[in-house]
Amino acid sequence: MNLKEKLVKIVGTKRVIDDPAKMVPFIKGESLEPLKMPNCVVSVKDAKEAAKVVKLANKSITPVIPSSSGTHARSIIPAQGGIILDMSKMKTIHDIDKRNRKVRIEPGLTWGELNSKLKRHKMMVYNPLFPRSDSSVITTLLEREPRLNTRFEYGEQILALEMIWPTGEIFKTGTASFKKYPKGLGSGDYPYGPGPIDPLRLLQGAQGTMGIVTWANVKIEHKPKADKTFCMPFKKFDDMIEAIFAIQRKRIGFECLALDNLNLACILAKDMADDFERLRKTLPPWSLIIILTGPQYFPEEKIAYEEEALHIIRNTVFPGSKVLDIVPGFGSTHVLPDILRSPWPKKEVYWKSRLKGACQDLIFMTIMDKVPEFIAEVKKVAGNNGVDPDALGIYIQPVDFASSAHVEFNFFYNPEDAKEKAKVANAYKESIEAALKLEAHFTRPYGKVTSDLVYERASSYTGMLKKTKAALDPNNVMNPGALCF
Amino acid sequence: MISEEIYKELESIVGEKWISNEPEMLQGYTNIDRGWDSAEARMLGQNPAVVVLPANTEEVSEVIKVASRNNIGYTPVSTYFTPSAGATSDDCLQVDLKRLTTLEVDARNQNATVGSGIVYAQLQAEALKHGLYTAVPGGGSQVGVIPNHLCWGFSPLTYRVGMANRRILGLEWILPDGEIVRLGSLATGSNPFMGEGIGPDLRGLIRGSIGWNGSLGIVTKMTTKLLPIHNQKFNPLRIMKYSFLHFPEHRQRWYNFTCPSKSAMVEFMLDVAHAEIGAAMTRVPIAWRYLAKSTSKEDYWDKWAQDPDQKRKEVTETYILRFLLIGYTSEKQLEYEEKVLMKIAAKHKAEHRRTRQVDGSWMQSGDSVTMWWLTGAFMTVTGLIDALDNCIKLGEEFAKLKAQYTPPLMEDYGDEGWYQMNDMGHSGYLEFLNDWDPLDSKQNLEKKDIYFQVAGPQLLVDVGVHHFFAQIVSPLSIDNPEFGPYYGDFARKIKDAFDPNYLSNPPGFLDSLDEVIDGYPALKKAKAKICK
Numbered sequence A: 001m002n003l004k005e006k007l008v009k010i011v012g013t014k015r016v017i018d019d020p021a022k023m024v025p026f027i028k029g030e031s032l033e034p035l036k037m038p039n040c041v042v043s044v045k046d047a048k049e050a051a052k053v054v055k056l057a058n059k060s061i062t063p064v065i066p067s068s069s070g071t072h073a074r075s076i077i078p079a080q081g082g083i084i085l086d087m088s089k090m091k092t093i094h095d096i097d098k099r100n101r102k103v104r105i106e107p108g109l110t111w112g113e114l115n116s117k118l119k120r121h122k123m124m125v126y127n128p129l130f131p132r133s134d135s136s137v138i139t140t141l142l143e144r145e146p147r148l149n150t151r152f153e154y155g156e157q158i159l160a161l162e163m164i165w166p167t168g169e170i171f172k173t174g175t176a177s178f179k180k181y182p183k184g185l186g187s188g189d190y191p192y193g194p195g196p197i198d199p200l201r202l203l204q205g206a207q208g209t210m211g212i213v214t215w216a217n218v219k220i221e222h223k224p225k226a227d228k229t230f231c232m233p234f235k236k237f238d239d240m241i242e243a244i245f246a247i248q249r250k251r252i253g254f255e256c257l258a259l260d261n262l263n264l265a266c267i268l269a270k271d272m273a274d275d276f277e278r279l280r281k282t283l284p285p286w287s288l289i290i291i292l293t294g295p296q297y298f299p300e301e302k303i304a305y306e307e308e309a310l311h312i313i314r315n316t317v318f319p320g321s322k323v324l325d326i327v328p329g330f331g332s333t334h335v336l337p338d339i340l341r342s343p344w345p346k347k348e349v350y351w352k353s354r355l356k357g358a359c360q361d362l363i364f365m366t367i368m369d370k371v372p373e374f375i376a377e378v379k380k381v382a383g384n385n386g387v388d389p390d391a392l393g394i395y396i397q398p399v400d401f402a403s404s405a406h407v408e409f410n411f412f413y414n415p416e417d418a419k420e421k422a423k424v425a426n427a428y429k430e431s432i433e434a435a436l437k438l439e440a441h442f443t444r445p446y447g448k449v450t451s452d453l454v455y456e457r458a459s460s461y462t463g464m465l466k467k468t469k470a471a472l473d474p475n476n477v478m479n480p481g482a483l484c485f
Numbered sequence B: 001m002i003s004e005e006i007y008k009e010l011e012s013i014v015g016e017k018w019i020s021n022e023p024e025m026l027q028g029y030t031n032i033d034r035g036w037d038s039a040e041a042r043m044l045g046q047n048p049a050v051v052v053l054p055a056n057t058e059e060v061s062e063v064i065k066v067a068s069r070n071n072i073g074y075t076p077v078s079t080y081f082t083p084s085a086g087a088t089s090d091d092c093l094q095v096d097l098k099r100l101t102t103l104e105v106d107a108r109n110q111n112a113t114v115g116s117g118i119v120y121a122q123l124q125a126e127a128l129k130h131g132l133y134t135a136v137p138g139g140g141s142q143v144g145v146i147p148n149h150l151c152w153g154f155s156p157l158t159y160r161v162g163m164a165n166r167r168i169l170g171l172e173w174i175l176p177d178g179e180i181v182r183l184g185s186l187a188t189g190s191n192p193f194m195g196e197g198i199g200p201d202l203r204g205l206i207r208g209s210i211g212w213n214g215s216l217g218i219v220t221k222m223t224t225k226l227l228p229i230h231n232q233k234f235n236p237l238r239i240m241k242y243s244f245l246h247f248p249e250h251r252q253r254w255y256n257f258t259c260p261s262k263s264a265m266v267e268f269m270l271d272v273a274h275a276e277i278g279a280a281m282t283r284v285p286i287a288w289r290y291l292a293k294s295t296s297k298e299d300y301w302d303k304w305a306q307d308p309d310q311k312r313k314e315v316t317e318t319y320i321l322r323f324l325l326i327g328y329t330s331e332k333q334l335e336y337e338e339k340v341l342m343k344i345a346a347k348h349k350a351e352h353r354r355t356r357q358v359d360g361s362w363m364q365s366g367d368s369v370t371m372w373w374l375t376g377a378f379m380t381v382t383g384l385i386d387a388l389d390n391c392i393k394l395g396e397e398f399a400k401l402k403a404q405y406t407p408p409l410m411e412d413y414g415d416e417g418w419y420q421m422n423d424m425g426h427s428g429y430l431e432f433l434n435d436w437d438p439l440d441s442k443q444n445l446e447k448k449d450i451y452f453q454v455a456g457p458q459l460l461v462d463v464g465v466h467h468f469f470a471q472i473v474s475p476l477s478i479d480n481p482e483f484g485p486y487y488g489d490f491a492r493k494i495k496d497a498f499d500p501n502y503l504s505n506p507p508g509f510l511d512s513l514d515e516v517i518d519g520y521p522a523l524k525k526a527k528a529k530i531c532k
């Protein structure tokens, strides 16, 4: 039996695809790198099937690339061919546990689906900035896309989970690690272990190289009973830093983010042709958006004490700016909580593709004080490569009370324009090099260009990562070539 | 065998003053009769062969390289609050880390970098100066920050500051072969502000639900996250014997309540968590109730003895909840949260009790000696972090089991343990506490060991829950097909890859536990009888 026949034996004929044309939707996203074809796509319906595929892959030394989302923001690049393990049909919500504020979901469940389900329970999962409606909740969280909610207490959103090790064993973590789970006295609210190692940490940011998650318990929270949203305009990001620190140190608000006018216009413009330019011009160069929330009891009173504290900070720390309840040129801020707590609407072009059709993100972590240096440097590198520095979108996300910052530069480009694509590719690569010199911390090194540059600089970490991978994935079957192995 | 030549080599690294094989010195590091009464320490505990005290990461690395080259087992020790920090193998090199005393607070980025010689009292004192704080563990503020982050990290404050796993940021780690590796943002930079890795997060190797207890190299420096608190002063109230911090009452207060029933207590806790307020909430077990009123251990036993059995039983069955509210943002936050708390209390008919606005346990100072050492020996038989309802049920199960082993365990009238809210109410926390007399008869101590090493762990298999203490006291957890399954196998893969000669704190709990049970007739017999 050849590989395809063996796979068919596991999942049936209909769920093995090897026609290149039919495989394209399973891998194609936005990428500056050329597409690569896998040998086949295998759709599985549960952990048992997935484990069988992984075991087979180990026997035949075939790469396995797990995939969960309905669409891919970035292309999936099977660097060495192999099997795309498609879990997008695994969409079960096993349990909505309001009492302990968690939901147990499979990897194919998307933001759009989960959001609409939780809405009925007046619950939510704190989300990053506009996850795509049909992207997987589990992979978004595994990849550690930063939450808009900056409060440390609401982090570590993945609790105990079920996984498949690279050698094919099905395994449960944390307090779900009982054979007959969910029977027994553990309901999976503790994520760590079992034992002295932590599979969750190894799976996070691993891009499928360390194993496969087949369900996870994810934290859910109450939808606030009331909100009040403010927009604080600034001319430069530098002027915003003290405001962010002061607000975050006082634990004011839940969601808080900083966007330049290009990105905010791409998000808020009703119509790109008519509205975008006007909006971009009217918006302040930088906007700091913050949502004050009121929980179950006396929601307005909580908002009131936070608002009072916010105004005191404004008067003392950033008197040059204002605390507005409108976004200049757009209108009232009261619509923002709903917008920001939803995935990007499925029927609309994704916000990053609205301007030119495609976007390459440069993302890394740093400390807040260093952000201006990065902005200056990346703009300089962009200019040197013929990319208009003012055409870069910038998004800064304070993380955990602003103890660190997610920095995102959006290089917008026309995917049909080969010249522009080449310029952006060069600018992107040089920006990574420049950012690394300034000690950017790349926790999510997507794509070969990024991962090669980043791992090259981290020799001892990389060595250790390789040793760990060899111990857990001796045949190197899990998404080989994606990171440093 | 640590030869003269090897001794000289080690001496050349740390200097003459910081190495010793003098019997008196070694006795100071003994793991025999150390005041611990664990079966493991009793059976495997030894004196080390040589003690070294390196001064920094580089020296630790050099020392470990020598040990590794010469196939010498070594045991790291920070403040030695646990027997796993003592020698449990022949010819052991004790690596004492108390000279690693870096303590730098980066107030702006809300973290602190500490060496392995720094204890919580020092860290918290510095943090509070900057309007920041961390959770001082229940074990007390005299314990090492690094080993506690690596192995434990639980306190009522974890309701708000999260578990220690999450607070670990950049760190320097000496692998079992002596190589230095830097995790988190230190992998490519010089600022330790972040713990996440480049891609996969190798903090996943350094600790899981518990840590390695020194069996996977040595962390010499760690940056830990600090969380914002108000910048008001905690005033020390009296010194010496009774050392308390007086809360700035307009920003931080305790609230104690008597709940009409256990179920009312549970619903009260959950409602507070759902209201998204509070900084900590915990039930007060019977022993702590007497403790709160006592001025010394002797006074404790006097007070205990004054109360008749019936009265002590009543104390156990009175459900007292203790809440900590903090006005992080402002005074008004405290007012708001108090209003919410009182409303929820009224709903559950909980009665507000008087309490002093001082702290001697959780914020900065540690009272572990009194809190845990009432009878001279203490151990938690189970610890669970999971849904509060599960913690409560497990406490009930353990109370039943404990009754069969009391005495020799200290009578606590069916007390169902210490439970609290954790992780902003996404989980509860249970520790089931046990005290006994370490000078009890051999027969009684055997009975106590059976409870810890066999009966308790087997109960966890029966009720179907994995928890964090059993894995270091019993192979019934690590090597059990019910848990993971066989989670110990995956830890061993990592151990084999990084410490193939098993030199880091040998034999290490992955293997010592079998040795303990198999070499201890009473445990072996009990295992055959109790385990299915």
Ligand SMILES: Cc1cc2nc3c(=O)[nH]c(=O)nc-3n(C[C@H](O)[C@H](O)[C@H](O)COP(=O)(O)OP(=O)(O)OC[C@H]3O[C@@H](n4cnc5c(N)ncnc54)[C@H](O)[C@@H]3O)c2cc1C
Pocket: B075, B076, B077, B078, B079, B080, B081, B082, B083, B084, B085, B086, B097, B116, B137, B138, B139, B140, B143, B144, B145, B146, B147, B148, B149, B150, B151, B152, B153, B154, B155, B212, B213, B214, B215, B217, B218, B219, B220, B368, B372, B378, B505
């Ligand atoms: C009675 C009692 C009650 C406790 N209650 C709590 C509690 O409520 N909450 C809580 O969080 N903890 C609790 N603990 C744990 C305690 O807080 C300490 O964290 C723990 O005992 C470690 O103690 P230590 O700092 O003295 O480290 P040590 O005893 O010196 O070391 C602990 C282990 O870590 C290893 N080690 C030491 N330093 C390093 C290093 N730098 N790198 C690698 N390995 C190292 C040692 O070999 C040893 O195995 C309790 C402990 C006791 C004994």
